[in-house]
Amino acid sequence: MLEFIPLLDKNNGVPIYVQLFQYIKQKIEDGTIPEGSFLPSVRYLSAQLRISKNTVDSAYQQLVAEGYVASRARIGLIVLPLEQPVLSSILQEIKHKPKVLLDNKAETFEYDFKYGDIDVNSFPHDIWKRCLTKALTNEPDLLLNPGERQGDIGLRRELMNYLFQSRGVNCSEEQIVICSGTQHALSLIIQLFSIGDRSVAMENPSYDVAQTVFNNHGWSIKPIRLEQDGIDIEQLQKIETKVTYITPSHQFPYGMVLPIQKRLSLLEWANQNSSYILEDDYDSEFRYQGQPIPSLKALDEEDNVIYLGTFSKSFSPAARVSYIVLPQNLIDVYNHTYVNYNQSVSPIIQKGLYIFMNEEHFTSHIRRMRKVYQKKHQTLINALNKYMGRHIEIIGQNAGLHLLVRIKNNMSTKDLVKKAKKLGVRVYDPSFYCLNEKEIEPSLVMIGFGGISEEKIDKGILLLQKAWFSNES
Amino acid sequence: MLEFIPLLDKNNGVPIYVQLFQYIKQKIEDGTIPEGSFLPSVRYLSAQLRISKNTVDSAYQQLVAEGYVASRARIGLIVLPLEQPVLSSILQEIKHKPKVLLDNKAETFEYDFKYGDIDVNSFPHDIWKRCLTKALTNEPDLLLNPGERQGDIGLRRELMNYLFQSRGVNCSEEQIVICSGTQHALSLIIQLFSIGDRSVAMENPSYDVAQTVFNNHGWSIKPIRLEQDGIDIEQLQKIETKVTYITPSHQFPYGMVLPIQKRLSLLEWANQNSSYILEDDYDSEFRYQGQPIPSLKALDEEDNVIYLGTFSKSFSPAARVSYIVLPQNLIDVYNHTYVNYNQSVSPIIQKGLYIFMNEEHFTSHIRRMRKVYQKKHQTLINALNKYMGRHIEIIGQNAGLHLLVRIKNNMSTKDLVKKAKKLGVRVYDPSFYCLNEKEIEPSLVMIGFGGISEEKIDKGILLLQKAWFSNES
Numbered sequence: 001m002l003e004f005i006p007l008l009d010k011n012n013g014v015p016i017y018v019q020l021f022q023y024i025k026q027k028i029e030d031g032t033i034p035e036g037s038f039l040p041s042v043r044y045l046s047a048q049l050r051i052s053k054n055t056v057d058s059a060y061q062q063l064v065a066e067g068y069v070a071s072r073a074r075i076g077l078i079v080l081p082l083e084q085p086v087l088s089s090i091l092q093e094i095k096h097k098p099k100v101l102l103d104n105k106a107e108t109f110e111y112d113f114k115y116g117d118i119d120v121n122s123f124p125h126d127i128w129k130r131c132l133t134k135a136l137t138n139e140p141d142l143l144l145n146p147g148e149r150q151g152d153i154g155l156r157r158e159l160m161n162y163l164f165q166s167r168g169v170n171c172s173e174e175q176i177v178i179c180s181g182t183q184h185a186l187s188l189i190i191q192l193f194s195i196g197d198r199s200v201a202m203e204n205p206s207y208d209v210a211q212t213v214f215n216n217h218g219w220s221i222k223p224i225r226l227e228q229d230g231i232d233i234e235q236l237q238k239i240e241t242k243v244t245y246i247t248p249s250h251q252f253p254y255g256m257v258l259p260i261q262k263r264l265s266l267l268e269w270a271n272q273n274s275s276y277i278l279e280d281d282y283d284s285e286f287r288y289q290g291q292p293i294p295s296l297k298a299l300d301e302e303d304n305v306i307y308l309g310t311f312s313k314s315f316s317p318a319a320r321v322s323y324i325v326l327p328q329n330l331i332d333v334y335n336h337t338y339v340n341y342n343q344s345v346s347p348i349i350q351k352g353l354y355i356f357m358n359e360e361h362f363t364s365h366i367r368r369m370r371k372v373y374q375k376k377h378q379t380l381i382n383a384l385n386k387y388m389g390r391h392i393e394i395i396g397q398n399a400g401l402h403l404l405v406r407i408k409n410n411m412s413t414k415d416l417v418k419k420a421k422k423l424g425v426r427v428y429d430p431s432f433y434c435l436n437e438k439e440i441e442p443s444l445v446m447i448g449f450g451g452i453s454e455e456k457i458d459k460g461i462l463l464l465q466k467a468w469f470s471n472e473s
Numbered sequence: 474m475l476e477f478i479p480l481l482d483k484n485n486g487v488p489i490y491v492q493l494f495q496y497i498k499q500k501i502e503d504g505t506i507p508e509g510s511f512l513p514s515v516r517y518l519s520a521q522l523r524i525s526k527n528t529v530d531s532a533y534q535q536l537v538a539e540g541y542v543a544s545r546a547r548i549g550l551i552v553l554p555l556e557q558p559v560l561s562s563i564l565q566e567i568k569h570k571p572k573v574l575l576d577n578k579a580e581t582f583e584y585d586f587k588y589g590d591i592d593v594n595s596f597p598h599d600i601w602k603r604c605l606t607k608a609l610t611n612e613p614d615l616l617l618n619p620g621e622r623q624g625d626i627g628l629r630r631e632l633m634n635y636l637f638q639s640r641g642v643n644c645s646e647e648q649i650v651i652c653s654g655t656q657h658a659l660s661l662i663i664q665l666f667s668i669g670d671r672s673v674a675m676e677n678p679s680y681d682v683a684q685t686v687f688n689n690h691g692w693s694i695k696p697i698r699l700e701q702d703g704i705d706i707e708q709l710q711k712i713e714t715k716v717t718y719i720t721p722s723h724q725f726p727y728g729m730v731l732p733i734q735k736r737l738s739l740l741e742w743a744n745q746n747s748s749y750i751l752e753d754d755y756d757s758e759f760r761y762q763g764q765p766i767p768s769l770k771a772l773d774e775e776d777n778v779i780y781l782g783t784f785s786k787s788f789s790p791a792a793r794v795s796y797i798v799l800p801q802n803l804i805d806v807y808n809h810t811y812v813n814y815n816q817s818v819s820p821i822i823q824k825g826l827y828i829f830m831n832e833e834h835f836t837s838h839i840r841r842m843r844k845v846y847q848k849k850h851q852t853l854i855n856a857l858n859k860y861m862g863r864h865i866e867i868i869g870q871n872a873g874l875h876l877l878v879r880i881k882n883n884m885s886t887k888d889l890v891k892k893a894k895k896l897g898v899r900v901y902d903p904s905f906y907c908l909n910e911k912e913i914e915p916s917l918v919m920i921g922f923g924g925i926s927e928e929k930i931d932k933g934i935l936l937l938q939k940a941w942f943s944n945e946s
Contacts, residue, residue: 072806143602146791318615
């Protein structure tokens with residue numbers, strides 16, 4: 001048991017809980033309370049120090065909030081290593097997640113440049129409803145049967161054709177697994193590698209949800225630097241890893257598209273190193289500039305790529321459907337690992353999607369959405385150039401539903417976000433997605449445009465100009 | 474690298490692959506090839522021994538099939554410890570899963586006493602379709618939004634009321650998490666305990682799917698003996714474990730109902746030991762005899778029980794919806810662990826279920842199904858008594874949708890299953906669910922009755938009498 005003998009002075013004006021917090025924090029920082037040790041229980045400490053449980057609790061909460069300790073179910077509060085903030089999802093959340101992202105419900109903004117929203121006005125409500133109703137009517141068995149483990153065979157065949165045509169992926173239906181979202185897909189993939197070193201290489205920064213899923217499964221993450229044109233392959237080559245998670249077609253959040261030469265080197269390295277590449281192709285449907293580059297999976301002659309796709313961006317996040325394309329060499333392992341699992345997406349939703357694809361609504365939807373997002377994208381670029389011109393630099397604008405903007409006014413991202421907020425505009429801090437630093441690059445903000453109207457895009461960017469460059473604000 | 478110098482004789486009549494298999498098997502059994510080592514690659518060994526890759530592959534496949542080695546993604550075949558067959562889901566599947574369960578698609582039986590099927594004729598197709606259509610029509614937002622992380626608030630409130638009325642569970646909606654099936658629910662729970670010893674205590678035998686999920690997450694399973702009235706609490710008390718998975722209301726597969734005294738001791742032990750009880754209440758809706766016993770969660774004053782329920786038995790496996798009731802003390806950990814996850818069940822399905830419950834179709838459905846299953850249950854018991862009377866013993870018949878029968882004719886379960894199969898009747902081997910032995914009790918068969926008609930129940934049992942007790946067969 002750790003010994004706690006803080007000098008608590010009730011009369012010095014500093015609240016007792018703050019004094020206690022500062023005492024423990026100091027002891028953690030100077031190593032007196034070592035990493036991995038557990039703090040005494042609230043009850044014990046309150047009795048020992050003769051202060052109220054609430055006081056101890058407040059001090060502990062502050063320690064959690066500042067990332068010194070983390071709560072462990074049933075065991076108590078564990079002291080975390082200093083300067084290694086992504087040990088666990090809990091810690092990651094507390095240290096990395098900007099307050100603004102947690103306040104989802106509390107605050108609404110007139111102009112919200114949120115990433116992840118889709119254009120709601122263009123969604124084919126009636127067609128999708130008709131497909132679902134048709135599924136319900138034509139196939140009463142759907143209402144009673146958990147369905148095939150890997151997913152509806154019709155849906156998998158439609159996906160197989162779609163992936164070949166749109167992403168160059170040449171696979172059979174038996175390589176496809178339908179999942180209920182990207183978190184679920186990642187969890188299933190992680191469980192295929194249940195032995196071995198449990199570490200994954202990831203671009204830094206990278207998709208926060210993927211970080212969390214790996215952390216939640218007890219994996220450690222090896223951060224790999226980004227260069228102008230994507231992941232630093234030389235750094236990757238120096239690292240021992242059997243799994244690399246990457247977003248090559250629109251790096252998340254930076255937005256660069258990995259060039260073909262780098263794709264080939266990456267695949268060659270993976271093959272020599274007997275390593276799997278986990279390709280998250282989350283929003284590759286939407287490209288605005290340059291020649292389309294085939295997915296890694298399309299170039300994957302040696303069967304090293306596990307491909308991940310989702311209907312959340314291309315169709316709707318309400319479907320809760322994503323998919324994996326397994327390499328041939330993992331099919332047996334997959335079948336063994338999940339022999340007595342059921343499919344997790346309701347056959348009703350799957351059959352509805354099958355009908356939607358089979359009747360070619362999906363391809364026309366994608367075509368239509370490409371135009372919608374192309375226009376929004378152009379409006380955004382135009383507004384940025386018109387209002388802030390030389391004072392900004394746009395990054396990662398060739399694809400996807402978001403881009404980054406570097407603001408050349410010597411403000412920190414935190415201040416940029418704060419100033420924008422004052423005028424009712426919400427932009428985001430991309431350092432949220434960093435693996436090991438607080439802010440990799442100051443003055444960078446993330447701007448999503450999927451869910452916001454063209455009119456609001458223009459007005460919102462004008463307000464940002466006021467917030468960041470006019471003297472009034 | 475292991476040295477392989479088998480003497481392979483092409484002329485002795487034994488196929489080369491069998492000779493190679495026997496050689497390696499012998500070396501594993503005598504310890505020359507130790508546990509944890511990897512077999513050489515097929516390519517390497519075929520070159521070294523100058524035999525075809527197919528021959529090596531056949532020998533390896535036989536080693537896998539007999540549980541000496543298991544396949545590991547990218548690494549090759551690992552030698553498994555002898556006599557410890559539940560190290561991994563892969564192994565478990567190969568050693569424990571009766572062939573008959575893997576042949577799901579290949580074979581159909583005229584009389585299939587399968588566990589897990591529901592009565593399809595009583596399913597309220599039209600009402601459920603109407604609820605889904607209503608959800609689609611009334612709430613267009615459902616088509617666009619991933620929904621609340623823990624699940625639709627209306628559905629959670631309905632569940633809260635239902636669980637209170639039917640299972641005595643007193644919880645708030647913030648303790649409820651909607652999941653896409655029991656595997657998914659277990660996976661989410663397991664990830665809450667990402668540090669610590671990663672072991673779980675389980676009744677032996679127990680639900681195979683739960684075993685697999687724990688195995689797939691790298692957990693070890695500590696088997697606990699069953700007594701006549703359920704889990705052996707004394708044995709449990711001797712074991713160090715922070716998580717115990719249990720099916721108290723209808724032990725799977727034995728079917729006993731844990732008596733109230735044992736429930737109280739279990740909870741007391743959990744509390745003293747700071748251990749969580751994972752209560753899987755999978756089919757408690759259907760009880761036929763005796764007073765209903767409150768769920769463990771209903772008795773859980775000290776907040777030690779994590780409750781798991783599913784709509785697969787009480788409603789339909791096609792909904793792909795299950796739910797967790799978290800203890801209060803895990804809500805924060807849950808929120809931290811899954812802060813950036815989405816809900817995995819489509820809001821469309823959730824809202825449909827909400828409407829189904831809110832319009833009280835669910836309670837009347839349960840009431841109706843209770844009668845349907847009660848009748849089937851009675852038909853089954855009557856037929857068993859009528860045709861096999863003194864020669865059998867019925868076990869675990871107080872609740873649920875299956876029971877076990879001990880057949881007193883000195884046949885092994887394997888033979889019983891085989892003889893039944895010859896007459897077109899499928900019964901199941903409960904040793905499939907064992908954690909560490911091939912067959913804990915000979916002459917025991919498992920009989921499910923949810924999905925088979927009363928007429929077929931009677932005829933099927935008559936055929937079983939012929940198969941097992943008449944001299945002809």
